[in-house]
Amino acid sequence: MERPAWAPRSIDISVPSVSRIYDYYLGGSHNFEVDREAARKAMEFMPGLPKVMQANRAFMQRAVRFAVDEGIDQFLDIGSGIPTFGNVHEVAQSARPGARVVYVDHDPVAVAHSQAVLAGNEDAGVVAADLRKPREILASAEVERLIDRNRPVALLLVAILHFVEDEDDPYGAVAELRDALAPGSLLILTHASYEGIPLPAERAAGTVDVYKDIRNPLIMRSREEIARFFEGYDMVEPGLVSMPHWRPRTAPEDEDPYAFSGFAGVGRTA
Ligand SMILES: C[S@@+](CC[C@H](N)C(=O)[O-])C[C@H]1O[C@@H](n2cnc3c(N)ncnc32)[C@H](O)[C@@H]1O
Numbered sequence: 001m002e003r004p005a006w007a008p009r010s011i012d013i014s015v016p017s018v019s020r021i022y023d024y025y026l027g028g029s030h031n032f033e034v035d036r037e038a039a040r041k042a043m044e045f046m047p048g049l050p051k052v053m054q055a056n057r058a059f060m061q062r063a064v065r066f067a068v069d070e071g072i073d074q075f076l077d078i079g080s081g082i083p084t085f086g087n088v089h090e091v092a093q094s095a096r097p098g099a100r101v102v103y104v105d106h107d108p109v110a111v112a113h114s115q116a117v118l119a120g121n122e123d124a125g126v127v128a129a130d131l132r133k134p135r136e137i138l139a140s141a142e143v144e145r146l147i148d149r150n151r152p153v154a155l156l157l158v159a160i161l162h163f164v165e166d167e168d169d170p171y172g173a174v175a176e177l178r179d180a181l182a183p184g185s186l187l188i189l190t191h192a193s194y195e196g197i198p199l200p201a202e203r204a205a206g207t208v209d210v211y212k213d214i215r216n217p218l219i220m221r222s223r224e225e226i227a228r229f230f231e232g233y234d235m236v237e238p239g240l241v242s243m244p245h246w247r248p249r250t251a252p253e254d255e256d257p258y259a260f261s262g263f264a265g266v267g268r269t270a
Pocket of ligand 1: 107
């Protein structure tokens with residue numbers, strides 16, 4: 001198989017990756033046949049998966065604009081993925097020129113492509129790191145350079161925590177990041193769940209099996225379990241809701257039924 005310029009030598013392009021599968025769902029071009037095959041298999045169980053991803057992106061963009069309106073001008077986006085259109089730096093920097101953005105991902109393609117997209121953007125940077133090691137993220141040169149830890153930050157954990165298993169202590173990692181950020185910081189989060197999916201859970205479980213097969217299990221958590229990630233945060237209105245219900249710009253009733261899968265919320269530390 002020919003290796004395109006955006007695929008670092010270190011990666012095994014015969015194994016599907018979560019970030020490239022997601023890129024495919026969003027209509028991007030940074031994916032291989034193995035990724036498309038896994039995505040199509042997952043869609044046999046949940047044909048509306050791209051609609052879930054689009055609702056997730058639309059929420060993220062509304063939440064970033066909300067953060068800017070709240071006076072936030074620095075963003076730490078962990079699990080930022082392969083940039084497509086309407087990324088955090090585009091939304092934040094067009095609403096607030098000079099806004100600082102740090103992308104963090106453990107996927108080499110996501111990191112390499114983010115670096116290419118951000119070349120020449122002095123106010124944004126990329127860190128290759130793992131959410132399960134928050135201390136490494138906080139101590140990274142790009143976080144040191146771009147984020148003033150004495151002022152509020154918007155921390156984005158959008159569509160990432162459902163890839164972190166309980167045994168890897170996702171709650172501990174989220175708490176460590178919360179404690180490291182200044183009061184008034186925001187947590188912007190989405191998470192997959194069996195709740196809200198317009199299908200019986202047994203059928204949606206077929207999608208979960210696809211991710212298990214590629215050794216990146218998708219952890220479906222209940223609304224209650226997802227709400228626990230906001231410990232130490234006050235929920236911003238309207239709380240933890242399905243994605244189209246978070247400060248919508250268009251009528252939620254016009255959304256595809258799949259857009260209501262999983263949960264989205266924003267919290268603020270006191
Ligand atoms: C579904 S994508 C979401 C991308 C983006 N946040 C969005 O919502 O559009 C999930 C991303 O999280 C990354 N990821 C998964 N587990 C991670 C971990 N433990 N540390 C860092 N990144 C991780 C994947 O590589 C992938 O790029």
